[in-house]
Amino acid sequence: MTKKILVTGGAGFIGSHLCQELLEKGNEVICLDNFFTGQKINIEKFFNNPNFKLIEFDIEDKIDLIVDEIYNLACPASPVHYQENPVKTVRTNTIGIINLLELAKKSGAKILQASTSEVYGDPFEHPQKESYWGNVNPVGIRSCYDEGKRVAETLCLDYYRQYGVAIKIVRIFNTYGPNMYIDDGRVVSNFIVQALRNENITIYGDGSQTRSFQYIDDLISGMTKMMAQDEFIGPVNLGNPTEFTIKELAEKVLELIPESKSKIIYRPLPQDDPRKRKPDISLAKEKLGWEAKIQLEEGLKKTIAYFKEII
Numbered sequence: 001m002t003k004k005i006l007v008t009g010g011a012g013f014i015g016s017h018l019c020q021e022l023l024e025k026g027n028e029v030i031c032l033d034n035f036f037t038g039q040k041i042n043i044e045k046f047f048n049n050p051n052f053k054l055i056e057f058d059i060e061d062k063i064d065l066i067v068d069e070i071y072n073l074a075c076p077a078s079p080v081h082y083q084e085n086p087v088k089t090v091r092t093n094t095i096g097i098i099n100l101l102e103l104a105k106k107s108g109a110k111i112l113q114a115s116t117s118e119v120y121g122d123p124f125e126h127p128q129k130e131s132y133w134g135n136v137n138p139v140g141i142r143s144c145y146d147e148g149k150r151v152a153e154t155l156c157l158d159y160y161r162q163y164g165v166a167i168k169i170v171r172i173f174n175t176y177g178p179n180m181y182i183d184d185g186r187v188v189s190n191f192i193v194q195a196l197r198n199e200n201i202t203i204y205g206d207g208s209q210t211r212s213f214q215y216i217d218d219l220i221s222g223m224t225k226m227m228a229q230d231e232f233i234g235p236v237n238l239g240n241p242t243e244f245t246i247k248e249l250a251e252k253v254l255e256l257i258p259e260s261k262s263k264i265i266y267r268p269l270p271q272d273d274p275r276k277r278k279p280d281i282s283l284a285k286e287k288l289g290w291e292a293k294i295q296l297e298e299g300l301k302k303t304i305a306y307f308k309e310i311i
C-alpha cells in the first residue's frame with residue numbers, strides 16, 4: 001500500500017536517500033527542509049516526479065498536514081554545524097519535535113525519530129547496548145545536540161505513554177556516503193575531500209579514538225524496517241559494529257586514493273570528543289532481522305567516486 005510520507009530534513013544527506021527509497025516504493029513524499037545544511041542538488045532529481053513535493057519550512061513552526069508517516073531527520077548532524085547556533089539546535093530538538101509529535105497525534109501518523117549514538121556520550125559501556133543510559137556532559141559544547149536528542153527521545157516516549165502516539169526511535173551510529181555536504185565537517189567526508197584536493201588530512205587528537213562507520217544504504221534499510229514495525233518502538237541501535245581508529249580511517253582513505261599527495265597532520269582534540277563508539281546490534285537483529293552488510297572499503301569506494309564527481 002502506498003502512503004503519504006513526510007520526511008523532515010529531506011534535503012540533507014540521509015533524508016535525500018530516504019526520499020529516493022520511499023519514492024521508488026511508489027509512495028507520495030513530502031520533503032520538508034529549512035536548508036541549513038540541506039542542499040537542493042540532493043533532491044533536484046525528484047522535482048519532475050509527481051509524487052514528490054518540497055516544502056521549505058522550519059520545524060520550529062507549527063505545521064498542518066495530513067500524512068500517514070513522519071520521519072524526523074531535521075537537525076544538523078555535524079558537530080561543526082550543530083555548534084554554529086547551539087540555541088537553535090536545542091530548539092529544533094525540543095520545539096521542533098513537539099510540533100511533529102502534535103502533527104502525528106492529529107494525523108494518527110506513525111513518527112520515527114532519528115536519534116543518535118551521541119545519547120551514550122563518552123561511554124563507559126562498550127559496545128553500547130540500548131539499555132545503557134550513557135555518560136553525557138550536560139554543559140559542554142556538544143550538549144546542545146546530545147542533550148537535545150536525549151530530550152527528543154523523552155518527548156517521543158511521553159507522547160506514546162500519554163497520548164498513544166505511534167513512535168519509533170532509531171539510534172544512528174556514524175553514517176557516511178554520497179550526498180554528504182562537501183563542507184559537512186564530519187570525518188569521512190573531510191578525509192576524502194582533503195585527500196582528493198591534496199590537502200593535509202586533519203586528525204584531531206592522536207587518532208586513537210574509535211568510531212564504527214555505517215554505509216548509508218544499510219541505514220536506509222534499517223530505518224524503513226523499523227517504520228514497518230507495529231508493536232516494537234525502540235530505541236534500537238542502527239550501525240555497523242566494525243570498529244576503526246580514526247588513524248586507521250585516514251590510512252584507509254589514502255590507500256584508496258593512491259594518487260593523493262596529502263599528508264596526515266594532527267590537530268587538538270575537540271572538547272568532550274567520545275573516545276570510543278561501537279553499537280551492539282543484537283536488538284536490531286532480533287526485532288528487525290537487520291544487520292549492516294556493507295563494509296568500510298566498499299562504502300568508501302562509492303563515497304570517493306561521488307566526491308570525485310562533484311569536486
Ligand code: NAD
Binds near residue numbers: 035072077096
Ligand atoms: P544533514 O545535516 O545532512 O541533514 C539534516 C537536514 O535537516 C538538513 O537538510 C538541514 O537543512 C535540515 N534541518 C536542520 N534543522 C532544521 C529545522 N529546524 N527545520 C527543518 N529542517 C532542518 O545530516 P544527516 O547526516 O543527514 O542527519 C540527518 C538526521 O540523522 C539528523 O537528525 C541527525 O541528528 C541524525 N543522525 C545522523 C547521523 C550520521 O552519522 N549521519 C548519526 C546520528 C544521527
Ligand code: UDP
Binds near residue numbers: 203209269270
Ligand atoms: N575527526 C578528525 N578529523 C576531522 C573530523 C573529525 O579527526 O577532520 C574526528 C573527531 O574528532 C571524532 C571522529 O573523527 O573523534 C568522528 O568525528 P565526526 O565529527 O565525524 O563525528 P562524531 O564525533 O559526532 O562521531
